[in-house]
Amino acid sequence: MIHDYLPVTRQDMETRGWDQCDFVYVTGDAYVDHPSFGTAIISRLLEAHGYRVGIISQPDWKTKESIQTFGHPRLGFLVSAGNMDSMVNHYSVSKKRRKEDAYTPGGVMGKRPDYAVVVYCNLIRSVYKDVPIIAGGIEASLRRLAHYDYWSNRLKRSILLDAQADLISYGMGEHSIIEIADALDSGLDVKDITFIDGTVYKTKQLENVYDYKLLPDYEELVRDKKRYAESFFIQYSNTDPFSGKRLVEPYDGKLFVVQNPPSKPLTKQEMDDVYALPYMRSYHPSYEALGGVPAIREIKFSLISNRGCFGACSFCALTFHQGRIIQARSHESLVEEAKRLTEEPDFKGYIHDVGGPTANFRFPACEKQLTKGACPSKQCLFPEPCKNLKADHSDYVALLRKLRAIPKVKKVFIRSGIRFDYLLADTSRKFLKELCEYHVSGQLKVAPEHVSDAVLNRMGKPKNAVYRRFVKEYKEMNERLGKDQYLVPYLMSSHPGSTMKEAVELAEYLRDLGYMPEQVQDFYPTPSTISTCMYYTGYDCRTMEKVYVPVNPHEKAMQRALIQYRDPKNYDLVTEALRIAGRTDLIGYDKKCLVRPGGTKDYRSKNSSGGSKGGKGTNSRPVQKTDKGQPSGKKKAIRNIHKKKGR
Numbered sequence: 001m002i003h004d005y006l007p008v009t010r011q012d013m014e015t016r017g018w019d020q021c022d023f024v025y026v027t028g029d030a031y032v033d034h035p036s037f038g039t040a041i042i043s044r045l046l047e048a049h050g051y052r053v054g055i056i057s058q059p060d061w062k063t064k065e066s067i068q069t070f071g072h073p074r075l076g077f078l079v080s081a082g083n084m085d086s087m088v089n090h091y092s093v094s095k096k097r098r099k100e101d102a103y104t105p106g107g108v109m110g111k112r113p114d115y116a117v118v119v120y121c122n123l124i125r126s127v128y129k130d131v132p133i134i135a136g137g138i139e140a141s142l143r144r145l146a147h148y149d150y151w152s153n154r155l156k157r158s159i160l161l162d163a164q165a166d167l168i169s170y171g172m173g174e175h176s177i178i179e180i181a182d183a184l185d186s187g188l189d190v191k192d193i194t195f196i197d198g199t200v201y202k203t204k205q206l207e208n209v210y211d212y213k214l215l216p217d218y219e220e221l222v223r224d225k226k227r228y229a230e231s232f233f234i235q236y237s238n239t240d241p242f243s244g245k246r247l248v249e250p251y252d253g254k255l256f257v258v259q260n261p262p263s264k265p266l267t268k269q270e271m272d273d274v275y276a277l278p279y280m281r282s283y284h285p286s287y288e289a290l291g292g293v294p295a296i297r298e299i300k301f302s303l304i305s306n307r308g309c310f311g312a313c314s315f316c317a318l319t320f321h322q323g324r325i326i327q328a329r330s331h332e333s334l335v336e337e338a339k340r341l342t343e344e345p346d347f348k349g350y351i352h353d354v355g356g357p358t359a360n361f362r363f364p365a366c367e368k369q370l371t372k373g374a375c376p377s378k379q380c381l382f383p384e385p386c387k388n389l390k391a392d393h394s395d396y397v398a399l400l401r402k403l404r405a406i407p408k409v410k411k412v413f414i415r416s417g418i419r420f421d422y423l424l425a426d427t428s429r430k431f432l433k434e435l436c437e438y439h440v441s442g443q444l445k446v447a448p449e450h451v452s453d454a455v456l457n458r459m460g461k462p463k464n465a466v467y468r469r470f471v472k473e474y475k476e477m478n479e480r481l482g483k484d485q486y487l488v489p490y491l492m493s494s495h496p497g498s499t500m501k502e503a504v505e506l507a508e509y510l511r512d513l514g515y516m517p518e519q520v521q522d523f524y525p526t527p528s529t530i531s532t533c534m535y536y537t538g539y540d541c542r543t544m545e546k547v548y549v550p551v552n553p554h555e556k557a558m559q560r561a562l563i564q565y566r567d568p569k570n571y572d573l574v575t576e577a578l579r580i581a582g583r584t585d586l587i588g589y590d591k592k593c594l595v596r597p598g599g600t601k602d603y604r605s606k607n608s609s610g611g612s613k614g615g616k617g618t619n620s621r622p623v624q625k626t627d628k629g630q631p632s633g634k635k636k637a638i639r640n641i642h643k644k645k646g647r
Contacts, residue, residue, distance in 0.1 A: 003278050005033055006043055007054045008286070013070055021054040022046075023181070024073040026120050027137075028089075028112035029082030029103040029295075030287055031057040033280040036299040037083055038137050042177055044277040049178055051075075051185075057284075058104065058111045061119050064127050072131065075184040077124050078177075079165065080137030081116035083295070085526060087151050090114060093524040094553070095151065105283075105290035114151075117143075121163035132190035133165040134180060141170040141321050142528040144200045144259060145235060145249050146218050146228070148536040150525040155222050155536075158249065158257040160200055166190045168200040171321060172307065174274060175263040197241070198263030206256050212246040213238065217253060225537040226544075232533045233541035239319050241265060242373030265308070265327045272333040275304070281344075298352070301341055302415075303334055305399065306356035310365040310380040311419050313449075314460040315495065315523065315531035318357050324374040326361045331399050335406065342408040349408060354400065355416030360423060360431065362396045365389050382460045385425045393423070393431035404438060414439045420446055420470040421462040429477070436477045436485060443486035444474070450492060450502070451509045458497035458540060458547060460530070488517075493563055494556040495523040496534035496549045500581040507562040507574075507594055508586075516566045522556055565594045 007013040008031060013021060023046060027039045034040055043053045054073075059066035067077075082089070082103055089112070090098060100107040113119040117139045124133055143159035160168050167190065169176045176198035183193050194201050194208070203209065213234060221228040231249075238244040241262040249257045266274065282300070283293040306328040309318045318324075334354070341347055353359070364370055365380040366388040380386050403412045414435065423432060435444075448467040450456050456463060471487060478485050493503065510516060525532040534540055534547050550556050558580070561573035574595050578586050586594045 005031070005280055005284050006047070007070070008057065008284060010069060010071075013052075013054055016052075018052050020052070021070045021073045022051040022075045022185075023053045023078050024056060024067075024070050025053055025078040025080070026056045026059060026067060026124065027080050027082055028058060028086055028116040028120070029080075030105050030293045031055050031284045032103075032282070032293055032296060033284070034282065034296065034299065035275050035277070035279055036302075036304065038173070039080060039082070040279055041274060041277070042078065042136070042173055044279060045174055045178065045274065046181060048277055049181065051181055059120070059123075061113045061116075061123055064123065067120070067124055068127060072128060075181065076132035076134055076166075076190070077121075077128070079117055079120045079124070079133060079135045079140075079163075081120075081139035082112065082137065085139045085142065086112055086114060086116035087149075088524070088526060091151060093522045100294070102295040103293065105287040105293055107291070107294045117159055117165075118163045121165045125164045132167070132184060133163075134167045134169055134177075135159065135163055135165040136169040136173050136177070138317075138321060140165075140168050142317050142526070144168050144170050145215070145247070145257060146221050146231070147527040148228075148525065148532055149527070150532070150535075155218075155228065157218060157251065158200070158202075160202055160257055161251070161255075166201070167193060169198060170200060170259075171198050171262055171323065172266075173198065173263075174266060174270070194258070195260070197261050200257060200259045202255060202257050204255055206248065209246070209248060209256070209258055212248045212258070215247055215249045217250040219252065226539060229533055229537040229539040229541040229544065232530075235259075235528075236319065236530065236541065237376045239323060240373040240376060241323065241325070242371070243376055244373075262323060265323065265325045268328060268330050271307075271327055271329045275329060275333055275337060281340075301344075301347060301351055302353035302355075303337055303341075303351060303403075304356055305329055305334055305354050305359075306361055309357040309361065310369075310374065311358055311361075311422075312379050312382065312460055314458060314534070315492070315529050317526060317528045320528040322357065324365075324380070325369050326364050328362050331402055334399060335402050338403050338406055338409065342406065347408070349410030351403060351409060351412045353413060353415040354403060355414060355418075357416070358419050358422075359414050359416045360393060360396055360418045362393075362399070363390070379460065381419065381421055381425075382462065383457070385421065389425060391422055391425035391427075393426050393428070397431050397434055400434065400439065412439060413441045415441065415445070417445070417447055420448075421466050424466065424470055424473070429473070432473065432477050433481070436474070436483055437481050440483075440485050443488050445488050445490060446470070447490040449490065450495065450498070450506060452498070452502040452505050455495055455498045455502050458531070458534065459492075459495055490521065491517055491563060492521045492523055493560040494550045496531055496540075496547045498550060498559060499548050500555075500559070500577055503559040503562045503577065504581045504583050504586070507565050508592075510563065511565075511592070511594060516564050520560055520563045522560050562594075571595060 025043050046053050054070040056069050101109045104111045117135050121133050140159055145158050149156045176196050179196045215231045216227050241264045244261040247259040283296055306326055308322045308326045310324045312319055380389055449459055449461050451464045453463050525535040535549050538549055540547050558573045558577035561570035562577050565574045587597050
């Protein structure tokens, strides 16, 4: 086997002695041969099974020649938009065009089309009429059945139909892609590949489909949002690989999109094998002159230790993509990869992260999940931790200790999210101690998201009291260790269920902390989340209760402004929001008031000492991250917002 990048040109293919590729992989990302990129994993896995794969990265979708680099593949085309949904990649929540694409050489925007999977597949079909097309990746995975599309503000059909693809390989895809490849290689027609878990196909003959749940017809979903909410919950309840049923979505009663049950989770050995494939661990050298691919910076010296998440936040699509069952790599696999990192010429001694969707999940939530799957009708952590939950960080602590002991490793950080409610469910505080002592880079980012229990309930997040308890324990642990470390919360505005009342409640909470966050995430409706279903339908699909949804852009701007009420630019929005909420008591000169009544000039005077730098009552110091994760004494201000006296 040649240890090099996979072919990106016909000359590369011929240098390897190939006259044809088995598969041509078309991707919306630059070609980065690193296991943090789905294109790299799938192509290397196919290579390990003896298949020849060529990569067409970011083709010019306006010309047919761009997807003819390798000619007709022997078995088929694989198509992915890349590591992100192309619409999220292109547009902010306010639908404004982003200025940079981290997955493109030099960060240049505009190298992939909107709705990339549909565009690429149709381009291929226009040239190769009968070649099998298999769509995959996050964009295809989360649009595999009828879905609300925020950018066009309408319900769209399964992407399988609009893309004219033959199959969707949904989820992470390692099992299904090899089964698809072997089936095609055996001579089976792609139209007869209807039996593989983790795939979606289309058929006109429902009598050939067995043991399925029938969803409402697409036309019915378009007419009735409540029916869509009901249909979505059926989908959500069938995302488990052990208990999930086959789902059938009709289109005019004449065409049927069939979703097979999800693929089984990877075993620990299979996970190890995937991450041991011969990746080059960087972007293709042809991008060097263009400035490289920015996305590599965040992951080059990080380790992926797990997949899946049983946290199941309403606004997260992980349940539909990676599932709720945790899959983890062995200590040996991670230590071996870490040792390889230390041999990189630009390694400076710092492993930037050891985690996954949730860093401190290292095994399934309970023993039952290993054989029977996750419970379809209840959550592991919400609204309270399940009595069967196995909350234990000992394996993660042991792993981190091994990584810290590797020669040349100075420090190991944890920068992917941790679930503080899971941490508190563990009666031992060994992980909290080691987290604070060894693995925080000056600040720990956590995601309480909101303070109103009414909103947190819609988010699928723990009550605010749980977060306050974590804040207290984190502070006490750092004091015990003699550490001056920072806790920075991620907050979200305008989530379904948040009226102006709850938005003001969050602003008051921040006022009492003396803190204004520099970044706020306005709720972004992306395909295949419970929160997006709420946003579109006005129903919580879990209970079918009606939910208040802030959809008006001006109202969303007001809710966001309340979180950053100290910013003079937000004065008019904040005062308007307070009047709408009936909280004009917060406009005045009392210390509890959010704004003064004298307009932006008076407002600026009130906040001149704080503004976005923290305001009265916070401990501020000039901080900028260095490779050591320690302050460098430059301008960036990071506050420990939970160190105000009495908190």
